[in-house]
Amino acid sequence: MSAQVVESSGRRKGDVFDSNCPSRTVLDHVTSKWAVLVLAALRTGPMRFSALRRTIGGVSEKMLAQTLRTLEADGFLDREVAPTTPPQVTYSLTQYGAELTEHLTGLVEWIAVRMPDIEAGRAARTGS
Amino acid sequence: MSAQVVESSGRRKGDVFDSNCPSRTVLDHVTSKWAVLVLAALRTGPMRFSALRRTIGGVSEKMLAQTLRTLEADGFLDREVAPTTPPQVTYSLTQYGAELTEHLTGLVEWIAVRMPDIEAGRAARTGS
DNA sequence: CTGTATCCAGGTTGATACTG
DNA sequence: CAGTATCAACCTGGATACAG
Numbered sequence A, B: 001m002s003a004q005v006v007e008s009s010g011r012r013k014g015d016v017f018d019s020n021c022p023s024r025t026v027l028d029h030v031t032s033k034w035a036v037l038v039l040a041a042l043r044t045g046p047m048r049f050s051a052l053r054r055t056i057g058g059v060s061e062k063m064l065a066q067t068l069r070t071l072e073a074d075g076f077l078d079r080e081v082a083p084t085t086p087p088q089v090t091y092s093l094t095q096y097g098a099e100l101t102e103h104l105t106g107l108v109e110w111i112a113v114r115m116p117d118i119e120a121g122r123a124a125r126t127g128s
Numbered sequence C: 001c002t003g004t005a006t007c008c009a010g011g012t013t014g015a016t017a018c019t020g
Numbered sequence D: 001c002a003g004t005a006t007c008a009a010c011c012t013g014g015a016t017a018c019a020g
Helices: A022-030 A033-042 A049-055 A061-073 A095-127 B022-030 B033-042 B049-055 B061-073 B095-127
Strands: A077-082 A088-093 B077-082 B088-093
Touching (some): A022 A033, A022 B095, A049 A088, A061 A077, A095 B095, B022 B033
């Protein structure tokens, strides 16, 4: 799993530490402010644009659309348009998206659970 | 684990979907471009400033220092200064930092492993 | 409803120079 | 070595208006 080709630079292929590696681009995409929340929201099932907008507090239409397009281009999201009037667009996780989201939600839930301890620690350091 | 207090807004306490929740701040910190890489780098052991700078491709001194200060304030990093000349500053993960990093590296490694498939999928969509 | 286009303010980043 | 200060450039992101 960690046995990989070593280049002259001393970095491994697929290494996120390499600023020229494509995986850095993907990493930036999925760890972007809104992408994390979009993926987390879709984890429980497909959602429409407006539902995502309502679920994710503080997101603008522009940022949501932009994030959705990026994630779709990366192959993490499927976009399905119902030819009705008005149109209904539903987003869902692809298989890759679902795998990715498992890792992300693990992170998100850990933060949610540990948040009280984190804040307490911060307050203690500020106080001392 | 998922049983939490429901507020009038319909959001759960500690919910990252709430734009006013402190956990959103922490989430933004740890998913920021450089924080992910700093934490991943420190996973294998303590490192000094210059070593981090070398390891993480493309990071500037300013951004590295800024990221380190944020993570330290959040309680994920310890900063130890050796009173020598020139000074040597070593960074290491706290217990929280180590837990957090486990989740992050899971994500990072998944991306590294899946990268070929992701790129192939992207190429296929572009071509069609 | 689900976007896209445009404009613009503000924050983030990087280069550079400087300090302990 | 390990930063901090400053400044300009870039990009992000929000508001608004408009389109399919």
